[in-house]
Amino acid sequence: MVMVVRASITEIRETRERRRRRVGAHSHIHGLGLDEKGRAKPVAAGLVGQVEAREAAGIIVQMVREGKMAGRGILLVGPPGTGKTALAIAIAKELGEDTPFVAMSGSEIYSSDMKKTEVLMQAIRKAIGVRIKERRLVYEGMVKEIKFAFARHPFNPYVKVPRGARLTLKTADDELTISVGEEIAVQLLQLRVRRGDVIWIDAETGAVHKVGRAREAGRKYDVDIYRLVELPSGPVKKEKEIVHTLTLHDLDMSAMAQRAALTALLGLELVEREIPAEVRKQVDQQVMKLVEEGRAELVPGVLFIDDVHMLDIEAFSFLSRAMESELAPILVLATNRGMTKIRGTDIEAPHGIPLDLLDRLLIIKMKPYTRDELREIIRIRADEEEIPLTEEALEVLTDIAEQRSLRYAIQLMEPARIIAEREGRRKVTAEDVKRAASYFVDVRESVEYIKKFEERLLR
Ligand SMILES: Nc1ncnc2c1ncn2[C@@H]1O[C@H](COP(=O)(O)OP(=O)(O)OP(=O)(O)O)[C@@H](O)[C@H]1O
Ligand SMILES: [Mg+2]
Numbered sequence: 001m002v003m004v005v006r007a008s009i010t011e012i013r014e015t016r017e018r019r020r021r022r023v024g025a026h027s028h029i030h031g032l033g034l035d036e037k038g039r040a041k042p043v044a045a046g047l048v049g050q051v052e053a054r055e056a057a058g059i060i061v062q063m064v065r066e067g068k069m070a071g072r073g074i075l076l077v078g079p080p081g082t083g084k085t086a087l088a089i090a091i092a093k094e095l096g097e098d099t100p101f102v103a104m105s106g107s108e109i110y111s112s113d114m115k116k117t118e119v120l121m122q123a124i125r126k127a128i129g130v131r132i133k134e135r136r137l138v139y140e141g142m143v144k145e146i147k148f149a150f151a152r153h154p155f156n157p158y159v160k161v162p163r164g165a166r167l168t169l170k171t172a173d174d175e176l177t178i179s180v181g182e183e184i185a186v187q188l189l190q191l192r193v194r195r196g197d198v199i200w201i202d203a204e205t206g207a208v209h210k211v212g213r214a215r216e217a218g219r220k221y222d223v224d225i226y227r228l229v230e231l232p233s234g235p236v237k238k239e240k241e242i243v244h245t246l247t248l249h250d251l252d253m254s255a256m257a258q259r260a261a262l263t264a265l266l267g268l269e270l271v272e273r274e275i276p277a278e279v280r281k282q283v284d285q286q287v288m289k290l291v292e293e294g295r296a297e298l299v300p301g302v303l304f305i306d307d308v309h310m311l312d313i314e315a316f317s318f319l320s321r322a323m324e325s326e327l328a329p330i331l332v333l334a335t336n337r338g339m340t341k342i343r344g345t346d347i348e349a350p351h352g353i354p355l356d357l358l359d360r361l362l363i364i365k366m367k368p369y370t371r372d373e374l375r376e377i378i379r380i381r382a383d384e385e386e387i388p389l390t391e392e393a394l395e396v397l398t399d400i401a402e403q404r405s406l407r408y409a410i411q412l413m414e415p416a417r418i419i420a421e422r423e424g425r426r427k428v429t430a431e432d433v434k435r436a437a438s439y440f441v442d443v444r445e446s447v448e449y450i451k452k453f454e455e456r457l458l459r
Helices: 002-018 051-065 083-095 106-110 116-126 182-190 248-265 277-292 313-326 370-385 391-403 406-422 430-439 443-458
Strands: 073-077 102-107 126-154 160-170 175-180 195-201 209-215 238-249 298-302 302-304 332-336 339-341 348-350 359-367
Touching: 002 339, 051 073, 051 083, 051 339, 051 359, 073 083, 083 102, 083 302, 083 332, 106 116, 116 126, 116 248, 116 302, 116 313, 126 248, 160 182, 160 195, 175 182, 182 298, 182 406, 195 348, 248 277, 248 313, 277 298, 277 332, 298 348, 370 391, 391 406, 391 430
Parallel strands: 073 332, 073 359, 102 302, 302 332
Antiparallel strands: 126 160, 126 195, 126 238, 126 298, 160 175, 195 209, 339 348
16 A cells, blocks of 8 residues: 555656646746846846846835835836846845735736726735734644544534643743633644644634644654744743735725625625725725834835736826825836827827826836847746757847847747657757747738738739
């Protein structure tokens, strides 16, 4: 029996290794790659070149950290494939996990069955964090002894249900035995709390949290999914500061859930796709109160809107208004358009953005890449996608990136790899890339192709 299980475990591992990793288009980017003085290293953190833009972004990150960016925004401007989306992601990585980062494309507002402004509102509220600090009375320690008391199920005499439990918790300095009721006992069973586990129980709500296994208790099995943790110190019963970060949207949703529960209780049916303004107002008031009492902190995050010229006038004016509110995230917008009509109007404006919004934005210019930079980006991507290229293949791809587009060159890599694999080669050659390029054309070519037919039809 044991043998069978072992065999299947190694089998799983093998298939995992064989299967190729799925990688996102920007997975090679880890940050802005700046030194202590905020200077960009030519190639760092997965980013290549674009030195001024990265250094500018570094300044923005510092302004965000110092709380000087709320209600303002930046606009990344540059031709397709110059790394606007890449830079926005680098900013998010640099800000760290605790800072909410929401990414959307301008066209998303049309794709939902919600109102356009509601889509934006939800994105804005997802981009604002609320760090809530609470001091709670808890029992914390390593489980030294645990015993459950069972009773018969009231309706089914063959099933036993927990009635309560008695457990002894131990810290480096203290030891305490407590009895708990049915609800906590059920949680202890569900979490499979055993001797040697470090847990804490919220004295008010009765919520049980399993932290991990005490190092001194050691592992029960060789293979274990638990984290090993130190034995807590101090008394078992104590006040503990708990910090959790939620977003305003999370709070809106839980307020909505409460409302739904209430109306269900009253026998009313409530189908709301959109969150009513009064719910949000209530949430805001509660949050502001917590902030004033020093029990919560606002964490303005980043709302990234790619292809921002896809927004229409209604969305833009909503966005401008929202930026004025006390609770606003930092806007990071990106576009590859120059002078163009603001959607929904006949007015031409720079980047298709109304002037009142443009006025609030710091603009960062992305430069076209040099040949060496293009080659380096392709090299990094090939590495990330685990596609071995010969030097000649790399040169051909660089040619393609220069003459057509970087995006197109990157997209050809995987087809070229498959062509090479079918030929029994591990490394992708120049020929493989050329063949891939003959199978898959770029946009310019596909448009020309159709145009030729149209001309023939008109004749
Ligand atoms: N400076 C760079 N360093 C490393 N990788 C880059 C850099 N610039 C772009 N890339 C990579 O090249 C690809 C295309 O870049 P990206 O999507 O960021 O361009 P974009 O400016 O947003 O283009 P578009 O205007 O079409 O949206 C992505 O895989 C991106 O991660
Ligand atoms: Mg982009």
